[in-house]
Amino acid sequence: MTTDTTATPPRLIARWFPLGTTRFYVFLGAIAVxxxxxxxxxxxxxxxxxxxFFVCGQxxxxxxxxxxxxxxxxEGKHGANYMQTAAASVASMAAMGVLVQAMVWLGxxxxxxxxxxxxxxxxxxxGVGVGMxxxxxxxxxxxxxxxxxxxxxxxxRALTDVRLLKxxxxxxxxxxxxxxxxxxxLEHLGRLETLSKETAVAxxxxxxxxxxxxxxxxxxxxxxxxxxxxxxxxxxxxxxVYGLGxxxxxxxxxxxGWLGPTEPFRKFAFLVALxxxxxxxxxxxxxxxxxxxxxxRRAAAEGPPPAPEGEAWKRTNTTRLLLWLGFWGxxxxxxxxxxxxxxxxxxxxxxxxxxxxxxxNGISFGITDSNPISSxxxxxxVLMALLGLKAPVEGLIAASIVxxxxxxxxxxQQDRSTGWRLGTNxxxxxxxxxxxxLLGAVLSVYMAKLFMTAYPELKVDGGGSGQWQSAMTLKxxxxxxxxxxxxxxxxxxxxxxxxxxxVIELIRKVVKQHEGYRAWAxxxxxxxxxxxxxxxxxxxxxxxxxxxxVSLPTSAWFAAGGAASSFxxxxxxxxxxxxxxxxxxxxxxxxxxxxxxxxxxGDSIAALGTGLVGLLSLGRAK
Numbered sequence: 001m002t003t004d005t006t007a008t009p010p011r012l013i014a015r016w017f018p019l020g021t022t023r024f025y026v027f028l029g030a031i032a033v034x035x036x037x038x039x040x041x042x043x044x045x046x047x048x049x050x051x052x053f054f055v056c057g058q059x060x061x062x063x064x065x066x067x068x069x070x071x072x073x074x075e076g077k078h079g080a081n082y083m084q085t086a087a088a089s090v091a092s093m094a095a096m097g098v099l100v101q102a103m104v105w106l107g108x109x110x111x112x113x114x115x116x117x118x119x120x121x122x123x124x125x126x127g128v129g130v131g132m133x134x135x136x137x138x139x140x141x142x143x144x145x146x147x148x149x150x151x152x153x154x155x156x157r158a159l160t161d162v163r164l165l166k167x168x169x170x171x172x173x174x175x176x177x178x179x180x181x182x183x184x185x186l187e188h189l190g191r192l193e194t195l196s197k198e199t200a201v202a203x204x205x206x207x208x209x210x211x212x213x214x215x216x217x218x219x220x221x222x223x224x225x226x227x228x229x230x231x232x233x234x235x236x237x238x239x240x241v242y243g244l245g246x247x248x249x250x251x252x253x254x255x256x257g258w259l260g261p262t263e264p265f266r267k268f269a270f271l272v273a274l275x276x277x278x279x280x281x282x283x284x285x286x287x288x289x290x291x292x293x294x295x296x297r298r299a300a301a302e303g304p305p306p307a308p309e310g311e312a313w314k315r316t317n318t319t320r321l322l323l324w325l326g327f328w329g330x331x332x333x334x335x336x337x338x339x340x341x342x343x344x345x346x347x348x349x350x351x352x353x354x355x356x357x358x359x360x361n362g363i364s365f366g367i368t369d370s371n372p373i374s375s376x377x378x379x380x381x382v383l384m385a386l387l388g389l390k391a392p393v394e395g396l397i398a399a400s401i402v403x404x405x406x407x408x409x410x411x412x413q414q415d416r417s418t419g420w421r422l423g424t425n426x427x428x429x430x431x432x433x434x435x436x437x438l439l440g441a442v443l444s445v446y447m448a449k450l451f452m453t454a455y456p457e458l459k460v461d462g463g464g465s466g467q468w469q470s471a472m473t474l475k476x477x478x479x480x481x482x483x484x485x486x487x488x489x490x491x492x493x494x495x496x497x498x499x500x501x502x503v504i505e506l507i508r509k510v511v512k513q514h515e516g517y518r519a520w521a522x523x524x525x526x527x528x529x530x531x532x533x534x535x536x537x538x539x540x541x542x543x544x545x546x547x548x549x550v551s552l553p554t555s556a557w558f559a560a561g562g563a564a565s566s567f568x569x570x571x572x573x574x575x576x577x578x579x580x581x582x583x584x585x586x587x588x589x590x591x592x593x594x595x596x597x598x599x600x601x602g603d604s605i606a607a608l609g610t611g612l613v614g615l616l617s618l619g620r621a622k
Contacts, residue, residue, distance in 0.1 A: 019075060025082075025428070028069075029435055032083040037090030037439055044091040045447040048098050048472050049458060077156040078424045084152060085415040085429050086436035092407045093124050093440020097448030099400050102476040104452065105461040108393045115339045116445045119397075120404065122331040124437035126351075127405035129325040130358050131412030132316060132430060138359075139416045142284070144366025145235075147227040147596070149417030154593060156422065175595040179222045179602020186220060187606075219553035222606075226599030228561025229592050232569070234531065235367055236562025238539030243547035243555035258489050266548060270375045271490055273548025275497025277360045280505035280541035282498075287509070316426060332401060342394045346384060350401035353380050354409075361406040362413050364549075367542045371410040372549050374475045377403040381479040382490045392480045399479070408437065501541040508538055565592040 017027040069076030069083075103110050111119075138144055200206070228236040246265040253259040258268050329351055336342040336350075357376040365371040380399040381389075389395050412433060419429055452458045461477070511517055511533070520526035534540070547555050569592055 019079075024079070028079050028082050029086065029432065032086035032432065033090075033435060033439055036083055036087035037436060038443070040087045040091035041094030041440060041443045041447065044095040045097055045443070045451065048095040049101070049451050077422050078428075080156050081152070081415070081418055081422060081424045082428055082432045084418075086432040088411050088415060089124075089128075089408060089433045089436025090440040090443065092411050093120060093404075093437055094443040094447055096120060096400075096404055096407065096440075096444045097451070098473045098476065099396070099403070100445060100448035101452065101458060101473045102396060102480070103393075104459050105473060105477045106392055106396065106480060108396070111340060113445050113449070115335070117441050119332075119335045119340065120444050121438065121441035122328055122335050123401050123404040124408050124441055125434065126325065126328040126332050126354070126401075127358075127408030128412060128430065128433050128437060129321060129328060130354055130405050131362075131409030131416075132321055132426075133325065133355075134358055134362055134409065135413060135416045135426070136316075138362045138366055138413050139420050142363070142366070144363065144413075144417070145231055146366045146414045146417035147230040149414040150230055150421070150593060151226070151596070152418045153421035156418070175226065175599045176602040179226060179599035180606050181602070182220070182222050183603055183606035219551060219557075221554060221557055221603075222599050223603035224554055224557045225561040226596040226603065228558040228563075229565040229596030229599065231367070231562055231565075233559075233562045233566035234534040235540070235543045236559045237535040238544040239546040239550075239555040240552075240559035241536050241539070241547075242544040243550075243552045246547055247552050258487075258493075264551060266550060268489075268493065269548035270372065271379070271493040271548075272497035272500070273545035274360060274372075274375055274379055275494035275499075276501035276504075276541045276545045276548075277364055277497075278356075278494075279498040279501025279503075281359055281363060282502060283505040283509060336397055336401075340393075340397055342397050346389060346394050346398040347401070349384060349387070350380065350398040353383070353402050354405040357402050357406050358409045361410055363542055364545065365410045365413060366417070367540075367546075371406065373403055373406045373410070374472055375549060376406045377476060378479040379494070381483065385483045386491060389483055392483055395483045396476070396480050403476075408433075497545075501545075504538055504541050508540065511538070561596065565596065568592055 017024045069079035100110065100116065110116075139146075200208075246269045250259065250265045253265060253268055254261060254263075259265065260267075332351065333344070333347050336347045337344050357380070361371050361373065361376055377399050380402040381395050384395055384398060389398075415429060415433070416426065418424070419426060517526075521530040546558065550558075572591070
């Protein structure tokens, strides 16, 4: 047999690892575990220790993965999706190392590394199962947007389909370029402003904030603008409307003692926002259960329906999934109770809360691209404290079950939303996420030890100075300390939010499902009123609750992106001629969604670059 020595590297790879074979899947897994996963894990760890938030890097991993699978043609998009699924799971698990840092801050005895790894592994695997359990509801039934998941789907389709590539590459590249340059430029300006301030102070001059300082005070987040562009005004404008309301209430909240003298409103508002999401979710779940009962009755009368054609990729073995949840739930209990000395009832409560908070966080993530995992942790600790929890170490470990599950389960929903748009096999995605969790569990512990050994300031209770702010750890440690000093307003605030969300969602369901209103909303006057109804009068609780989790400038940028996107789409439909046959892009690959996805991708690239450069420069300084 002769060897084709003229074959190009892509052809050789395609020959060595044929599409759909075991070797192909192993090849993808190796790249995800050896290259993309560690890259994302290091970045996520650095960001969480230095800033207090992290980027899982689904978009960036999708771009890098598509460079490997693009020569497989349109079917290569599934391979890239598998790799970004594994890489994102590695990053999410690696970022959980802040829980180890929180133990140090709280003065708790740190368990041996092998116990921590086994704990993170068990909770992460349980989170994979919980995420898979909610996928049919959040992705298939509710069809939530998941902006970053949409961005990944668009990028993979564009980079692996020649027809789509020709039409969309310019718009996608524009977004990526802006998303990369703007954050890096703002970071450079920030360093210059800091240097100017230090120089003025050293010279004994009065520091006067200039134009650059005012620009930086606007807190521009490129990925937030990109998410807003993808979602549109009906989802994003409520954030600024309610954000302004919370801002107006801030002095009163401080006078009541519910906020400290300098604390932002979100320190209180997130409790109401969580309750709001829960209230709205109860309405939706009740309706879904009602429809499910109706379908079961019809199925009993008519017999089983034929299997849907072309949707084999969606199917999940429910029996195996339940066995998976039972096994890993048991492992979480075994490790937490037997190895970490946590009382059984707190572990059971943590496991139960994981399901509830996964639903809440999954909806929030799907609509706003924000997964409030720290809020889920705080709420869990508050509930446990009210039920009698007294030991901080038990609160940290039990609430960390919810923390890790919402992080991993949220990633799963975002990855599944990408797969839903591409038709990617969910069973394969599940396996790649398991691989990512396995590696991430190890990295979560050893990356935490590496950072805290190399930079002792990370062990300082309350947050380091300069580069090491550790805002996520600050929230976690503060919540655990509240066990001994619970605040009376926490549960009432969540209950008020629950009532608001329940009532608003009921009103929306009644109005939106009224045939007369729907017919009127198609007229010019009715369409205008419907827009105001969704944006300001009775906005979706899922959308308006975003204001409770973020600062006012973040809500403003989110709303600005959505308003601009809706205007551009309206103007384009009004003025542009319809595309010729065969030239139309998929509905979710509009110009605005491509630009918005590009902004998110660019911001991810900038975050990766900043994280790696910062880590390397600090290493050289040591």
